[in-house]
Structures are given as structure tokens and as C-alpha cells.
Amino acid sequence: MPEFPFKIEICVENTDGLVAAQNAGADRAELCASLLEGGLTPSWGMILEARRVATIPFHVIVRPRGGDFLYTDIEYAAMLADVAAIRDLGDVAGVVIGCLTADGKIDETRTRALVEAAGAMAVTCHRAFDMTDDYAEAIEALVRCGVTRVLTSGQHDTAVAGKDVLADTVRLAADRIAVMACGELDADNIAEVRRAARPHEMHFAAGKLVPSGMTYRNPRVGMGGDDLDREYTHTLTDEAAVRATCEAARAAL
Template identity: 70%
Template sequence: MPNHPFKIEICVEGTDGLMAAQNAGADRVELCASLIEGGLTPSLGVIREALRVATIPFHVIIRPRGGDFLYSEVEFNSMVEDIKALRDMGTVAGVVIGCLTADGKIDEDRTRALVEAARPMAVTCHRAFDMTADYRAAIEALVRCGVDRVLTSGQRDTAIEGSDILKDTMAIAAGRIVIMACGELDAANIAQVRQSTGVDEMHFAALKTLKSTMEFRNPHVGMGGTAIEREYEVTVTDTEAVRATIAAARAAL
């Protein structure tokens, strides 16, 4: 059983998503850009505006690009600089990081350096953890590095599929690091995952797609290599879905 208050974090893109999540009763937000790529570091302008409107804590993802978690020296340096900029603001609650070695281990040197740069902010390891070769060894590495929590779907696409590993991860963690479950959680399955795994915290993105209100549309161009239809869609956080999923999770135990 968790030994601290159960919390629910919502993964959002930008300040509109943050406000939707906090209005729906979230405890905390993970603030990202480009969720279509799994979440990238948002701009300082977005972060400053988030600080202005936030009524709940938010953690900022520090991820310079999509793809794997094996970063060049220049990419890693940019992560350190992003963290220092957030730390200097003095009001950001936490950061979300993840660095691996080529053989699928937690990069302890880099993780420790990012943790040291971040303090006193909280530090979460994101789903880079789910791409490690040995989740048991990865937990021990994160504990050694002083990471506060890890976000995981149990090394599977969904938390339902990863429930056994999530439960084992909780046992290995033994209260030394917070285990936060994710992986296509919604109002229909979140209670089952909470009951079967006993995780400390839960994390999800409740997204919906809206049609653009643009009146003029150029049928010949899709920006950034996307399908033309995507140019005229907007993905937002669904307040009602967040509220319903939170209610289902809190009713589970």
C-alpha cells in the first residue's frame, strides 16, 4: 500500500491543457509540448504563462527531441541548461527527465548530474524507464541517483498489460522511490490498475480532437510532413474525461 497520499497527474500540452486539468481536479500536471511525439520541452514563454495561471503544481518535461533517450553531448548540455533556467525561476515544482546508455541501462552519470542541477525541484524519470533492458536494475539505479519518482506502464504499451511488472516494481521500490503508473488509463480501467498494482500515483492524458475554426484552408500544403487533415485539427485536454477518470481512480480503494 502507498505510504503517502495518492496523487493523480495529468499529461498536458501547454497552458490550456493545464487549466483544463486543474479545473477537473488533478493534483499535478506534467507540462509538455508536442504530445504527438510523446512530449518535448515547452518554451520558457509557455512555462512562465503556466506559472501565472496554475493553481496546482506542475512538472516540466526536459526532452530536447523525439525518438530514443541516447543523447549527444550537445543535447545533454541543452537539458542541463533548460533545468538551470527553470531552477532559477524559483517557482517550478519539478522536472521530468530520462537518459539511457546504448545497452539499455539508466545513464547514472547523466541522471545524477540532472538531479543535482534540478534541486530543490522534484525529479521524475519518465518512460525512458520502460525502454530499459532490466527494470529491476533500473529502479536501483534511479534510487542511487536520487530520483524522486518514476513514470511507467510496466514496460508494456498499456498499464493493463504491464500490471504484473508494475506490481513487482512497487515491491522492488519498497517506498524508496514513488511509482507512478501510466499507459492508456481511462475511466473504464484505472480502478482495475490501481487495485491490482497498488501504485503510489497515476498519470494519464485525456485528449480529444477538435476541428479547426479556420475558414480559409489551403488544400495543397501539410506543414511538417503531416497529413493535410491534421493541419485543421487541434488536440486538447478533455476536462470531462479527466474528471471521470479521476473519480474512478479515487473510488477504487
């Protein structure tokens, strides 16, 4: 059986977040774009810049759009191409993927092909797992496909609400695949979840809203949606929150 030393991963959507995460003591980062949509594939330039500044391993999410995890042939082809391109860089630690069938199962054909395309990189199945109809069956499917770890909130909105399912998922995984707990974790609740579920790893984002530096703001034009105030705020990784949450998690056991 593989060994899974306890790790803490921080979800970030830019290289500034990656730097904040590593400065605050994270073991690994997940690099995404658009966390408002649950995380999408970051730009190629962002991946290259992450390689330049990273002092900890980082994984890149490969998710071509928001919404569900039932992809068209064209979307899936793009995912394969992205995984292969990231693999060919030679120094990215892993990719994060997830494909389902229409009836809520892990799409084993596509998942296995993505694992093969990843080569020596680690492969994480993201919270597509939480949208499956049977988490016990889904664990077995991911093991068959050779996936390294699964990210899950225990099929609930938060890890606290899903901690019983998380614990059962860890039991079912039986050290054949790492279970990484997530779902609104922070310094106040991460110890509770770690003690209750005993996951191999834990994952959270620690974002804070900061105002834009723009002094001129056009009140008549928005770049999407109807919340014009949101146009002039940015979400940054809160280094202090990362540090406090990591400390609470590591002290839990």
C-alpha cells in the same frame, strides 16, 4: 521512508490543458510540447504562462527531441541548461527527465547530474525507464541517483497489459521512490490498474480532437507529414474525461 500520498497527474501540452486539468480536480500536471512525439520540452513562454495560471503544482518535461533517450553531448548540455533555468524560476515544482546508455541502462552519471541541477525540485524519470533492459536494475539506479519518482507502464504499451510488472516495480521500489503508473489509462480501466498494482501515483492524458477554426484551408500546403486534415485539428485536454478518470481512480480502493 518517505510518504507518498496518492496523487493523480495529467499530461498536458499547453496552458489551456493545465487549466482544464486543475478545474477537473487533478493533483498535478506535467507540461509538455508535442505529445505526438511522447512529449518534448515546452517553450519558455509556455512555462512562464503556466506559472501565471497554475493553481496546482506542475512539472516540466526536459526532453530535447523525440526518439530514443541516448543523447549527444550537445543535447545533454541543453538538458542541463533547461533544468537549471527552470530551477532558477523558483516556483516550478519539478522536472521530468530520462537518459539511457546504449545498452539499455539508466545513465547514472547524467541522471545524477540532472538531479543535482534540479536543486530542490522534484525529479521524475519518464518512460525512458520502460525502455531499459532490466527494470529491477533500473529502479536501483534511479534510487542511487536520488530521483523522486518513476513514470512507467510496466514495460508494456498499456498499463493494463503491464500491470503485473507495475506491481512488481512497486514492490521493488519499497517506498524508496514513488512509482507513477501510466499507459492509456481512462475512466474504464484506471481502477483495475490501481487495484492490481497499487502504484503511489497515476498519470494520464485525456485528449480530444477538436476542429480548427480556420475557414480558409489551403489544400496544397502542409506543415509536416502528409495528413493535411491533421493540420486543421487540435488536441485539447478533455475536462470531463479528466474528472471521470480521477473519480474512478480515487474510488478504486
